[in-house]
Amino acid sequence: MAAYFASDVHLRLDRPARGRRFARFVGALGPKVDTLTIVGDLCDFWFGARQRGADPMECEGLRALAEFRSRGGAVTILLGNHDCSLGPFYSTLGLALREEPLELAVHGLRVRLVHGHRLKPRRGWKAWMESRSFLRLFQALPDSLASLLDRVLQSTNERSRLRTERRYYNSFRKYTASCRGAADLVVIGHVHTPLDATESNPRLIVPGGWHAQSSYVKVDDSGAVLVIETDDALISR
Numbered sequence: 001m002a003a004y005f006a007s008d009v010h011l012r013l014d015r016p017a018r019g020r021r022f023a024r025f026v027g028a029l030g031p032k033v034d035t036l037t038i039v040g041d042l043c044d045f046w047f048g049a050r051q052r053g054a055d056p057m058e059c060e061g062l063r064a065l066a067e068f069r070s071r072g073g074a075v076t077i078l079l080g081n082h083d084c085s086l087g088p089f090y091s092t093l094g095l096a097l098r099e100e101p102l103e104l105a106v107h108g109l110r111v112r113l114v115h116g117h118r119l120k121p122r123r124g125w126k127a128w129m130e131s132r133s134f135l136r137l138f139q140a141l142p143d144s145l146a147s148l149l150d151r152v153l154q155s156t157n158e159r160s161r162l163r164t165e166r167r168y169y170n171s172f173r174k175y176t177a178s179c180r181g182a183a184d185l186v187v188i189g190h191v192h193t194p195l196d197a198t199e200s201n202p203r204l205i206v207p208g209g210w211h212a213q214s215s216y217v218k219v220d221d222s223g224a225v226l227v228i229e230t231d232d233a234l235i236s237r
Contacts, residue, residue, distance in 0.1 A: 004218055008040065117190045
């Protein structure tokens, strides 16, 4: 019996590798035995905005999640920045979003979960992208323009990734320190590069994103471990 925590899976139909990795991960969980908490951004904004007319079950990851739940598996999804305007989309999947912070008692550990996007001041346009008005505008764009905007955002994010991650990690460490005495483990999403700060008090783990690998936190009677799984190797750290 174990509790699993993953974040930033960013499922979308035109990125099937993410769905395959997530399906493989979920398929290995034991229903009625293991629990799964998504610490924000299960689906990418693109899925709910541009692929809303497709059958969600075309996504291997969502199909595996539905099968896990149908067999009695417990799933909790925390609200992330990509989820902010997608409540109706998740409702069609029978999934409900939970507000942060979420506090759980798991195998003797006090665990606090936040997605993390609100722990550092965001630029105005970033905050606007989480609104329903942006969702409606993005849904109305021609495919060519929406794809161009998607590529520009990805390129912009990649160019500033290292600098942005450093700023977020600093914010995450400060937040974790503020949880001292109230939590044993703080799990924060949003940043796609995994981090296990075993030296911090409480311990801080950032599970990381699923764009190029699988990464998640497993908590059982032996403690917490960050697992990073690629197609070629399984690395725990």
